Amino acid sequence: MKELVDAIISWRTLLGAVVIFGFVPGFVLRLLVSIYPKDDPRRRELVAQLYTLKRVERLFFVAEQLETVLFDGLPARFASMRRRLRIRRLRIKLLFLKSGSGAPMEEEIADELVRKFLGTASPPAFRLATMLAAIPVDLRVARFILATCVPEAGLEHLTEVFASGLLRPTRDLPDGEPEDDVMYNFPEGVRAVLLSGARRSEVARVVRAASEYASKWMLALRSDPDRYAHITSEMLIPGADGNVCDSSESARGTTVGASEAEFDAHPSLLADLSLLSHLLVGVTDPQLPELARRAAGPGVPAVSGDAWDIFSYLMEFCARADGMPPALSFLDLLARHVGGEFGSVLLAVYERQVGHLGLKS
Amino acid sequence: MRKTHALVQVALVLMAEPAVKHWGYELGKQAGVRSGVLYPMLTRMLEKGWLVDGWEDPAAIVEKRPPRRYYELTDLGKARLGGLLAEAKTDARFTHLQARWA
Numbered sequence: 001m002k003e004l005v006d007a008i009i010s011w012r013t014l015l016g017a018v019v020i021f022g023f024v025p026g027f028v029l030r031l032l033v034s035i036y037p038k039d040d041p042r043r044r045e046l047v048a049q050l051y052t053l054k055r056v057e058r059l060f061f062v063a064e065q066l067e068t069v070l071f072d073g074l075p076a077r078f079a080s081m082r083r084r085l086r087i088r089r090l091r092i093k094l095l096f097l098k099s100g101s102g103a104p105m106e107e108e109i110a111d112e113l114v115r116k117f118l119g120t121a122s123p124p125a126f127r128l129a130t131m132l133a134a135i136p137v138d139l140r141v142a143r144f145i146l147a148t149c150v151p152e153a154g155l156e157h158l159t160e161v162f163a164s165g166l167l168r169p170t171r172d173l174p175d176g177e178p179e180d181d182v183m184y185n186f187p188e189g190v191r192a193v194l195l196s197g198a199r200r201s202e203v204a205r206v207v208r209a210a211s212e213y214a215s216k217w218m219l220a221l222r223s224d225p226d227r228y229a230h231i232t233s234e235m236l237i238p239g240a241d242g243n244v245c246d247s248s249e250s251a252r253g254t255t256v257g258a259s260e261a262e263f264d265a266h267p268s269l270l271a272d273l274s275l276l277s278h279l280l281v282g283v284t285d286p287q288l289p290e291l292a293r294r295a296a297g298p299g300v301p302a303v304s305g306d307a308w309d310i311f312s313y314l315m316e317f318c319a320r321a322d323g324m325p326p327a328l329s330f331l332d333l334l335a336r337h338v339g340g341e342f343g344s345v346l347l348a349v350y351e352r353q354v355g356h357l358g359l360k361s
Numbered sequence: 362m363r364k365t366h367a368l369v370q371v372a373l374v375l376m377a378e379p380a381v382k383h384w385g386y387e388l389g390k391q392a393g394v395r396s397g398v399l400y401p402m403l404t405r406m407l408e409k410g411w412l413v414d415g416w417e418d419p420a421a422i423v424e425k426r427p428p429r430r431y432y433e434l435t436d437l438g439k440a441r442l443g444g445l446l447a448e449a450k451t452d453a454r455f456t457h458l459q460a461r462w463a
Binding site: 044045047048052053076201341342 | 414
């Protein structure tokens with residue numbers, strides 16, 4: 001032990017440190033920031049910051065960043081790992097909700113697709129794909145997100161994402177129809193895998209930007225009623241009467257199985273589910289059971305867990321007499337309860353789904 | 362967020378020029394806060410929606426270097442940090458920062 005301490009504090013070690021830190025600070029810093037998760041913007045931020053400094057200051061800057069990666073990078077890395085584990089569990093749950101049965105094969109396919117994409121894609125393209133995983137995608141929105149949220153990416157990166165096969169059109173493009181009106185979706189489970197590595201603040205920013213953009217665009221589209229009707233019908237959740245549950249059952253608050261509920265794989269719905277799983281996992285509050293009770297009615301058994309657990313649980317219940325699914329009602333109550341930016345993002349998702357169901361919020 | 366010296370010092374710098382873009386390292390230097398304390402704090406502020414971030418326009422950079430990340434206060438951030446500074450002004454723990462209030 002003594003030899004080790006002596007070696008660490010020896011002049012030779014100090015000289016070595018000065019040489020390494022002093023002559024190749026960029027390399028050392030890049031090594032240090034690799035502790036951050038892959039898509040963490042702080043990786044680029046710290047390296048960019050280094051090159052704004054005078055050469056003599058760089059040595060001290062790099063040394064200072066040792067502390068930064070310990071107190072900021074390591075927690076971010078652990079949080080990312082925890083999120084991945086949770087999302088893996090949740091993805092199975094999502095698949096179960098959609099198909100009514102577990103589908104481990106689809107999970108493996110999603111992992112494989114993302115791994116392949118990660119192996120060949122440039123960093124800006126991967127970040128762009130992660131941002132797009134948080135929202136329903138058409139070409140218009142994709143271009144907007146590219147311009148506003150991923151400034152380091154260009155059109156070539158957008159092409160990279162679309163050419164990779166990760167995003168697929170939800171239907172064939174009929175002749176004469178604007179290409180921008182076609183919605184794209186990720187294969188099953190891919191959104192969840194991509195979002196598992198994203199920061200909540202980044203995802204929230206993209207959702208906000210996309211929601212603002214979509215509302216402005218839809219407003220402008222009102223002047224063209226035919227196209228408006230066509231596009232909104234494309235966004236609606238398919239179903240015989242627009243509801244996922246039988247209204248007679250809903251009045252009694254009966255649960256229904258997933259297969260019975262026809263939980264259809266509409267892109268915007270699945271996108272929102274993936275997004276909500278990302279946002280709500282780990283959100284706890286003593287008021288959550290009370291919010292669930294208010295959303296679903298007093299006859300519903302008490303439920304505990306984080307916000308996502310409760311939301312998933314409420315998704316199994318039929319819509320109330322007014323047509324409002326308890327899960328959405330819970331989302332609304334939660335958004336108003338937490339307030340702030342986080343609340344406004346939840347509210348945007350709620351309003352989008354309420355709009356798709358043709359309900360008044 | 363817990364009202365710490367570091368937070369008050371960073372809030373003072375941010376609120377001194379609430380409408381401009383702040384660079385991480387410069388912000389830390391002006392506030393006298395180490396990077397290891399500053400960056401986790403900036404992350405929390407971003408998550409709370411007090412700040413928004415962005416990247417410098419590469420076309421506007423004269424030197425040969427990558428674009429830096431900047432931070433801007435949101436309206437929510439201005440309100441929260443304004444409130445925090447108002448409380449800190451009357452808090453005995455922060456009397457040594459008196460010179461910086463002006």
